[in-house]
């Protein structure tokens with residue numbers, strides 16, 4: 001639960017039916033199976049469904065099969081989510097039905113306008129959105145641990161029953177997520193800024209590379225990789241997300257355009273009086289914005305110290321390094337590895353709390369690791 005909330009979460013007892021067994025659906029199914037819950041799977045694509053079954057995410061449940069879920073998780077693309085939720089509310093009269101699409105207000109509007117649904121059915125619907133994903137699609141990319149420690153936003157509507165909200169929260173808690181709650185409008189405004197706008201910015205940035213000479217791209221380091229990872233996301237899904245949430249995204253893009261115009265003006269005359277100050281302001285505003293992003297488990301942002309270690313690109317090296325750090329009793333907060341094209345070594349960057357950096361450097365140097373200052 002969001003920090004500070006005294007609410008005690010209940011847990012699911014199952015069975016759970018997952019409709020849409022792509023990246024998100026198969027990940028949820030795998031996570032719930034790992035807890036021993038009975039999970040049914042259904043997908044419009046027979047292949048996606050078969051792969052999810054083969055992965056051990058659950059058993060196929062075709063329409064009309066005898067299956068009485070406690071919870072139905074709709075993990076289809078946003079365009080069809082409302083229709084699939086509507087069908088599930090009618091097919092499973094005892095179940096809570098949640099959808100985990102990345103937009104919430106448009107789906108809720110479609111359900112409220114659905115003449116096939118009465119108040120009783122709608123009381124069993126609750127929106128949800130796990131803030132966890134990948135730039136890949138399909139069940140092959142699924143991971144049962146995907147939701148661990150990520151926000152799981154529960155989005156009830158005015159008519160959602162307390163029991164359905166409890167089940168929607170329990171699903172997040174069971175998957176190891178950090179459960180929080182907001183209404184659909186606030187949800188859509190929030191994710192426009194922290195998820196949808198970053199996707200657009202990353203795609204726009206990467207699209208500048210289309211005509212880049214191969215020799216320039218060969219020089220790419222982590223700056224470019226970090227800022228373009230999500231540009232590899234599935235266009236078919238993101239067309240839907242961006243169109244559904246356009247009203248919340250457009251004002252942010254207007255703000256970006258103002259900043260870009262100001263930056264272009266400044267860089268067109270970089271020696272002009274005030275230009276350096278203007279750049280300093282822009283970059284320091286970026287520093288301040290970045291520093292506001294919370295750290296692990298929603299904790300306040302924390303700066304870790306980085307220790308770089310050069311390792312030979314041979315089997316067992318990383319395992320030996322991690323075991324040496326473990327034996328020194330030092331907790332690794334984060335870790336990343338960089339390979340240099342053409343070299344048989346890699347650089348492992350280990351993040352630790354700043355107070356332990358000197359100790360870690362000393363320990364690793366004494367054990368003959370090549371520590372980079």
Ligand SMILES: NC(=O)c1ccc[n+]([C@@H]2O[C@H](COP(=O)([O-])OP(=O)(O)OC[C@H]3O[C@@H](n4cnc5c(N)ncnc54)[C@H](O)[C@@H]3O)[C@@H](O)[C@H]2O)c1
Nearest residue numbers: 020022023024044045048076077078101102133134137138
């Ligand atoms: N990818 C992410 O990072 C991410 C993160 C959080 C939430 N989401 C949301 O989760 C949902 C699924 O995204 P994904 O990345 O898993 O996509 P995906 O393409 O990997 O999976 C979607 C699955 O839904 C199936 N499907 C489509 N129409 C269907 C229908 N009418 N009935 C049954 N199955 C149907 C597809 O065949 C596919 O297997 C989307 O609504 C997305 O907005 C995605």
Ligand SMILES: O=C(O)C(=O)C[C@]1(C(=O)O)C=C[C@@H](O)C=C1
Nearest residue numbers: 102130131132133134135195230
């Ligand atoms: O990490 C990623 O690859 C994601 O794009 C995940 C991400 C995000 O954090 O913006 C993307 C869309 C979803 O609705 C939720 C999560």
